[in-house]
Every structure is written in structure tokens, then in C-alpha cells.
Amino acid sequence: MGCQNYQSKIESNVDVATKLKQQAFQSPLAYDLIESLTVEVGPRLTGSEKDRLAVQWVERKLNTLGFDKVYKEAVEVPVWNRGAAKAEVIAPFQQPLVITALGGSIGTPQKGIQANIIRFKTLDALKAASITDVKGKIVFIDHKTQKTVTxxxxxxxxSGRSKGAIVAAEKGAVAILIRSIGTDSDRMAHTGIMKYVDGIQKIPAAAMSNPDADLINAMLQREPIITLSLNMSSARKGVAQSFNVIAEVTGQQKPDEIVLISAHLDSWDEGTGALDDGAGVAIVTAAAKLIQDLPKKPARTIRLVLFAAEEVGIVGAKAYIKAHEKELGQHYIAAESDFGAGLIYQLDLNVSKQAFHELHRQLNPMASNGVKQGNNTAHGGPDVSIFPSRGIPVASLRQNGFDYFNYHHTPNDTLDKIDPKKLQQNVAAYAQFAYLMAQSTSQLRPMKSKQ
Structure with missing residues (x-):
């Protein structure tokens, strides 16, 4: 009788997962959410007025969608103003360059900086350079980003973007420019967070478009000494309050155990944050809504978390871990959507060895949605990547990101890049994953690897 009951539960879970997929492909909710977010709020730079509006927007949406619980948790976040950024070659061939300040960078002196550039192919090459060669120059890291699905x-x-200013400053550079961390050939520069460390001089940091990086290389082939003028007014402005916004579908049998699905609400200010991470917000919200509307709730609670301040150092995720310290042991598994809206093709896990094999059978309904079973070394996504070190199992629903870095952190991150059908496939995958994990009887801990 026990075996029959178990088989009956498996069949019931498969039936529900199949219905969730069907409903996902019939629902326009995810696309409607991205359209609303990008039109009514737009870019959501951490700590800005638009960040505040985004929190209000999503709290209102989640309440309207009828989740069992909707609440928010305060997060202290850094505030930074982009200001203006201008660069030009002033010798030997006068030409303007398209640049953008890297997130968190200081500005130049008001009169700007004029200095010769020194080119390095990679960050490692800069590390190996002598102080004599670098001192007083503008460092140019010319590392091309290759296009891949993963x-x-x-x-x-x-790392050239995040750590370049530190290494360059240690060697006496007056500023740093990097080739954009992007795979496009558009004359648009890609922003993104950079870092400073205490005790090392802070220098201005910016990215130039890929065509302009090519232009500098062509100049260097003609003339070894190139002089740049750089003027930036970006500035750090202290701290502000933002929020992690959370919604829950309360579990019936094990309400204290949590299946967490997530995205991040903030974005950079160059585009409208449609791909990064409006898509993720819409995907996991629409998936959770499908489960909320089931005739019978799942065994475990589904917790939807829309993190604050991911772009500036996963600040919201760190605050979440601190705020939920006492219940981390009750987090069954976590996942995050933060890689655009390409098709999900594979599910990777980070669970116990025994559970890894058991879950292949339990998650088999996802195969009909084009999602194959992958490996057991998942990191879960940027925010969720800090969860395994606290003993929380994670999953990565792998999206096809072949074109993602064409648009990432640029003015081109806009709604027209979203394919509604691919978006629905993502919603189906997250809904099936979250539901089947909420129903799972497997012991996921201890994980195979604590990252």
C-alpha cells in the first residue's frame, strides 16, 4: 500500500507540473510585468529615486496578484551618481571616444586628466608590469569577451573591470579605461561595478565601446604614444535605504520549509533594465503566481525574493542571509533568474550525491519543456551564490546567453530584446522546478560542494 501511495503522489506531481507548463504558455503575465516595469519605472539604479519607485511598483504588483504574504525588508545600500563621462584622443590623431563610467567610480579633477595610455591585453599582464612603465599613465585593458552560450x-x-583600478593605482596610474565587457560591435559602452580598497589611491575608471577599443589599437599600430583627455563627474553619495521585496505561497504540509526562487529588482541606469533583471523579476513572479493559483497548495512554502542592490555587490542577498539567520536550515533549495530571457536548456544542482540521482526522476517532467538534467556543481545565480557556503542547496536553471552580453549593462538593454515565447518557457521551467521541489521527499543536505 505504501508503494502504491508513493507512486500515486509521483503521478499527481507529474500531472500538476504538466498543467503548470500548459498554463505558463497560455499566460501573458511575465511579459506584461516586464513591459510595466520598463515603461512605468525604467532604469533602477541602486539607491536612486527610481529604485524607491521600483520597490513601490513591485510591492503593489505582488499584492494585486494575491500572494499569501507580501512584505519587504530594509537594506542599506550605497548611492552613486554617474554624472558625465567624456574622453578623446588628443594626439597624434584627434578623435572622440564613446565611454561610460564604471559603477562606483570617482570622477576626475574638474579640469580632467590628460595623459599617455599604456595598453595591456589582460589584467594579469597589468599585474606583471613595472611601476616605472605604468606611473603617470592611463591604463587601457584590452581584454576581449568571447561569445558563449554559458x-x-x-x-x-x-575581473579587469572589477579589480583593474586597484592594480593600476598600485602601480601609479592616474586612471583606467577598459574594453567593454561585452560581445557586441555596437558603439555603446558597457557599465558595471568596479572596486576600490582602503589604503590604495582611488582613480577614475571607465569602459569604452568595443569599436573604440579597436580604434585605439589601430592608432597604436601607427604610433606608440597616444595621449588621451578624460573628464568624468561621477561621484559616490553615501548610503540610502532600499528593500528586499518578498512574497510567499504558504505550504500545506511543511509551511516552515522554504523553496526560494529569486531575481534582483535593481538595474544599471543606461538602459531600462529589461534583460537585467526585469526578465528575472517577471519570470519568477509569474511562476510563483501559477503555483499560488493551484487548487491545492504544495507541501512546502514557495518564497519569492526580489533582491535589492545586486549590481553593486549582492548587497540585498547578504542582508537577507543576515535577516534570516535563524531559518537558513529550513531553506530546502534556492534558485535565481538573472541571465536575461533566453531559453532554459539545462538544470544543474548542488545537492547531496544521493539526492542528485533521486531528483533526476522527480524533475523529469521538465524534459518536455526542453530542460535536460545537468551536473551537481550549480552556483544558483549571483545573489544565491552565497547560499551554499551557509549550507543551503541551490539549483541553476541554465539559459542560453549567446547574445546576452551584446546588451548587458548598456543603453541597449530594452524591452524589444525580450521574446515573449522564450519568456513563457522560462516561466514554465521555474514553475515546474519550484513546485516539484516543494513536493520532493529527498534529503538534499549535505550538498556535494559548499562554495
Whole structure:
């Protein structure tokens, strides 16, 4: 009898997962949410007035959608103003360059900076350079980002953006420009967060468009000494209050155990934040809504978390961990949508070895949506990547990101890049994943790897 009951539960879960997929492909909710967010709020720079409006917008939407619980948790976030950024080659060939300040950068002196550039192919090459060669110059890191489905090329080049100013300043550079961390050939520069450390001089940091990086290289082939003029008015403005916004579908049998699905609400200010991460906000919200509307709620609670301040250092996720310290052991599994709106093709996990094999069978309904079973080394997404170190299992629903870094952190991150059908496939995948995990009987801990 026990075996029959177990088989009956499995069949029931499959039936519900199938219905969730069907409903996802019939619902316009996810696209409607992105359209509303990008039109009515737009870019949502951390700590800005638009950030505040975004919190109000999503809290209102979640209440309207009828979740069992909707609440928010305060997060202290850094405030930064982009200001203006201008650069031009003043010798030997006078030409303007398209640049943008990197997030968190200081500005130049009011009169700007004029200095010769020194080119490095990679951050490692800069690290190996002598202070004598770098001192007094503008460093140019010329590391091209390769286009891949997984986004691995971004991972190889992004350290130049985040750490370049530190290394350059240690060697006496007066500023740093990087080739945009992007895979496009548009004359648009890609922004993104950069870092300083205490005790090392802060220098201005900016990214130039890929065509302008090519232009500098062509000049260097003709003339080894190139002089740039750089003027930036970006500035740090202290701290402000933002919020993690949370909604829940209360579980019936195990309401204290949590399946967490998430995205981040903030965005950079160059585009409208449609792909990064309006898509994620819409995907996980629409998925949770499908589960909310089921005739019978799942066993575990589905918790939807829309994190604050991901772009500036996963600040909201760190605040969440601190705020929920006492219930981290009750988090069954977590996942995050933060890679645009390309089709999900694979599900990776980070769970116990035994559970990894058990979940292949439990998650099999996702195969009909084009999602194959992957490996057991998932990181979960940017915000959720800090969860495994606290013992929380995670999953990565892998999206096709081949074109994602064409638009990432640029003015081109806009609604027209969203394919509604691909968006619905994402909603179906997250709805199936969250529901099946809420019903799972597997022991997911201890995970295979704590990152």
C-alpha cells in the first residue's frame, strides 16, 4: 500500500507540473510585468529615486496578484551618481571616444586628466608590469569577451573591470579605461561595478565601446604614444535605504520549509533594465503566481525574493542571509533568474550525491519543456551564490546567453530584446522546478560542494 501511495503522489506531481507548463504558455503575465516595469519605472539604479519607485511598483504588483504574504525588508545600500563621462584622443590623431563610467567610480579633477595610455591585453599582464612603465599613465585593458552560450567569456574578462583600478593605482596610474565587457560591435559602452580598497589611491575608471577599443589599437599600430583627455563627474553619495521585496505561497504540509526562487529588482541606469533583471523579476513572479493559483497548495512554502542592490555587490542577498539567520536550515533549495530571457536548456544542482540521482526522476517532467538534467556543481545565480557556503542547496536553471552580453549593462538593454515565447518557457521551467521541489521527499543536505 505504501508503494502504491508513493507512486500515486509521483503521478499527481507529474500531472500538476504538466498543467503548470500548459498554463505558463497560455499566460501573458511575465511579459506584461516586464513591459510595466520598463515603461512605468525604467532604469533602477541602486539607491536612486527610481529604485524607491521600483520597490513601490513591485510591492503593489505582488499584492494585486494575491500572494499569501507580501512584505519587504530594509537594506542599506550605497548611492552613486554617474554624472558625465567624456574622453578623446588628443594626439597624434584627434578623435572622440564613446565611454561610460564604471559603477562606483570617482570622477576626475574638474579640469580632467590628460595623459599617455599604456595598453595591456589582460589584467594579469597589468599585474606583471613595472611601476616605472605604468606611473603617470592611463591604463587601457584590452581584454576581449568571447561569445558563449554559458557566458563563460564574461567570467574570463570581468575581473579587469572589477579589480583593474586597484592594480593600476598600485602601480601609479592616474586612471583606467577598459574594453567593454561585452560581445557586441555596437558603439555603446558597457557599465558595471568596479572596486576600490582602503589604503590604495582611488582613480577614475571607465569602459569604452568595443569599436573604440579597436580604434585605439589601430592608432597604436601607427604610433606608440597616444595621449588621451578624460573628464568624468561621477561621484559616490553615501548610503540610502532600499528593500528586499518578498512574497510567499504558504505550504500545506511543511509551511516552515522554504523553496526560494529569486531575481534582483535593481538595474544599471543606461538602459531600462529589461534583460537585467526585469526578465528575472517577471519570470519568477509569474511562476510563483501559477503555483499560488493551484487548487491545492504544495507541501512546502514557495518564497519569492526580489533582491535589492545586486549590481553593486549582492548587497540585498547578504542582508537577507543576515535577516534570516535563524531559518537558513529550513531553506530546502534556492534558485535565481538573472541571465536575461533566453531559453532554459539545462538544470544543474548542488545537492547531496544521493539526492542528485533521486531528483533526476522527480524533475523529469521538465524534459518536455526542453530542460535536460545537468551536473551537481550549480552556483544558483549571483545573489544565491552565497547560499551554499551557509549550507543551503541551490539549483541553476541554465539559459542560453549567446547574445546576452551584446546588451548587458548598456543603453541597449530594452524591452524589444525580450521574446515573449522564450519568456513563457522560462516561466514554465521555474514553475515546474519550484513546485516539484516543494513536493520532493529527498534529503538534499549535505550538498556535494559548499562554495
Amino acid at each position: 557566458g563563460a567569456g564574461y567570467g574570463e574578462t570581468v
